[in-house]
Amino acid sequence: MTAPSPVSARATISATESTPSAPQTTVREAVLDLLRAFGMTTIFGNPGSTELPLFLDFPDDFEYVLGLQEAVVVGMADGYAQAKRNAAFVNLHSAAGVGNAMGNIFTAHKNRTPMVITAGQQARSILPFDPFLFSNQATELPKPYVKWSCEPARAEDVPLAIARAYYIAMQEPQGPVLVSVPADDWARTCEPVAPRVVSSVVRPDAAVLATIAHKLDAAQRPAFVIGAAVDRSGAWDEVLQLAERHNAAVFVAPMSGRCGFPEDHRLFSGFLPAMREKIVSLLNGHDVVFALGAPAFTYHVEGFGPHLPEGAELVQLIDDPSIAAWAPVGTSAVGNIKAGVRDLLDLSQPAQRDLPPLRVPAPRAEPTPVMSAAFALQTLAEVRDAHSIIVEESPSARPVMHRYLPMLHSETFYTMCSGGLGHSMPAAVGVALAKPDQKIIALIGDGSAMYSIQALWTAARLRLPITFIIINNRRYAALQEFASTFGFKPEDPLVGTALPDLDFIALARGHAMRGVRVEDPATLHDVLREALASPEPILVDIQVG
Structure with a gap:
């Protein structure tokens, strides 16, 4: 090897010096x-x-x-x-x-x-x-x-x-x-990194959507099962339009963490439980079931028999390919819910159908010496603005909420799709930070509250006008209600489910927040009205039976 000449060496040095260095x-x-x-x-x-x-x-x-x-x-x-x-x-x-x-x-x-x-x-x-x-x-x-x-x-x-x-x-x-x-x-x-535009939306396959549209158009008695992905994708208005075009009965999917359809609408037919046989029973009489932004279906306990009523066919639009893959039957389109529903609106031209039967309204809850959860939630529904946001985690009261506290507008309901406790009390804080101009109501069970009670401190420190409502039945009532599924008799003792002596007013005070306890049904309306008007966070402990 020979040494470079002085000329070539100088050229190398010059080239190196002229290369601009990346910014640091x-x-x-x-x-x-x-x-x-x-x-x-x-x-x-x-x-x-x-x-x-x-x-x-x-x-x-x-x-x-x-x-x-x-x-x-x-x-x-x-x-x-x-x-x-x-x-x-x-x-x-x-x-x-x-x-x-x-x-x-x-x-x-x-x-x-x-x-x-x-x-x-x-x-x-x-x-x-x-x-x-x-x-x-x-x-x-x-x-x-x-x-x-x-x-x-x-x-x-x-x-x-x-x-x-x-x-x-x-x-x-x-x-x-x-x-x-x-x-x-x-x-x-x-080196600094420049942000890029990266698409996050995949449009569902046009041929599969055309198949779904054809099946919906040919149906005699279609049913929609609405899941959390409808509201996540901002498809509330489009889904409402599609349901009205088909005169479809609309159900909410089991364990859905968002609202996707106005629950006072003529087509709304109720909520599906996470049990196979009950789902089949409630969907009986429908020939096409459209799982829209929802799994088909989420189950909580072992079930047997078919996943759909006899003679019914399943179609699905979902944003998660893994959910489409495990659906036991039917035709599934995968992609963005809003984009898919817009395409279905262009493709669907059904014949005129009769309206589905009306949902039977819940009987009015009356005051009792020991207040019921139904009366508490009925009163909240009467007092609150329908555009206020409910962030809920009260598993035993959720079926009651479904009957007495309807969600009427998009992005007014949040809960956990997982079933894991400790989410919604802090989630209410996050929603309040994101939507400072809207009233946030955290509807929390007494057992659930103790998983993340520290969220009260953050709400108080940031002076977020959240109304924390504790539905306090002094027990893990959801477990007591669930016990019969596993063979417990009403008289059988169930260990580890009683929650006596929790003082939520003291806990609120300890986190720098005002609290009020309500036991008398006659005072609940006024207490809730005052709490919802509060410019600062407040906790309302409602004692129910």
């Missing part, structure tokens, strides 16, 4: 700039040591919403993301924080809530020594309840991982993702 920034600044571009300037967290470097010189245009436990943090972010229709940004503490949050991460997965979760990790230089408070398999811990998880191989790759996480979280079916970030990554230099 810190990982922290690159991520903050991305979050600004994505409209994610509210951060939900409960900080630990490994998260502190993110918050050095915390910018004025960001808001940090503190939750007093990680499950509360994720619950608040879930409500916020659903109400904002954009991913929420969550910051958790290493393995312990993610572990505390897993119940509500599972619920976010079931709710299809877009959420970018960052979890702190110990510094890269000490990871080989199993340091205190590190996460041994950070990307595996939240699985299978995140769509994607990553711990970038280099600090410089953190902004790209955050960008990818956002795009994946927002793609339908939406859901949470997780990025583990070592503590020393935030101060490292990197």
Whole structure:
């Protein structure tokens, strides 16, 4: 090998010097700039040591919403993301924080809530020594309840991982993702990452939609089963129009976490339970069942026999291909609900049909010495504005709510699709942050409230005008009602279901919030009217039998 001549050496040096260097920034600044571009300037967290470097010189245009436990943090972010229709940004503490949050991460997965979760990790230089408070398999811990998880191989790759996480979280079916970030990554230099436009909507296959339209047009007595994806996709008006065109009986799918149809409408036929035989019974007489934005079907207990009434055919429009894959029968179109329903409106031209039978109204609940949940919810329905938002988690009172507290407008009802408790009390805080001009009513059971009672502190500290209503029956009533399914007789003792001596007024006071207890049905109307008018959060403990 010969040495380069002085001329060629000078040319090499000159070429190197003339190459412009890429602009540099810190990982922290690159991520903050991305979050600004994505409209994610509210951060939900409960900080630990490994998260502190993110918050050095915390910018004025960001808001940090503190939750007093990680499950509360994720619950608040879930409500916020659903109400904002954009991913929420969550910051958790290493393995312990993610572990505390897993119940509500599972619920976010079931709710299809877009959420970018960052979890702190110990510094890269000490990871080989199993340091205190590190996460041994950070990307595996939240699985299978995140769509994607990553711990970038280099600090410089953190902004790209955050960008990818956002795009994946927002793609339908939406859901949470997780990025583990070592503590020393935030101060490292990197190249900035520009935000991109990434489509999150897939249009359903036209040929499959044409098949569904043909089956609906040919039906004699169609039934729609509406799920949470209808309201998630903003398809309320289109679904209403399609149901009216077909004069279809409309049911709400089992365990739906959103409202998708006005429950005072002439076509509304009620709620399907999560039991195979009862679903078949309620759908009896319908020849085409259209599961719209819903699984077909969600079951809670073992069942037997057919999934549909004899002679009925199933068609489905769903945004999740995995749900379409496990549907036991029928034809399924996969894609965005709103886009699919709009196409069905263009394709459907049914003949005139008779209206389905009217739903039998619930008998009026009357006051009794020990107040009933029906009377309490009937009174709430009479007092509240129909456009106020109900965030509910009272499993034993939910069937009563279905009869006495109808949801009439889009985006006025949120609950958990998972069945996991501890979601809705903090979710009410998130919804209130996202929709500051609307009244938020958190309708929570006494047992459910104790899973995430710390949410009261955040609501009080931020002075959010939420009315927390505790339906207090002093027990896990849903379990007592469910016991007969497993062979319990009414006289059999059921251990672990009594909840005596919980003082919710003291708990509210301990979280800097005013509370009032109601036992007399005669006073409930006035108490609720005053509570709903309160400009600050308030807790109403309603004692029911």
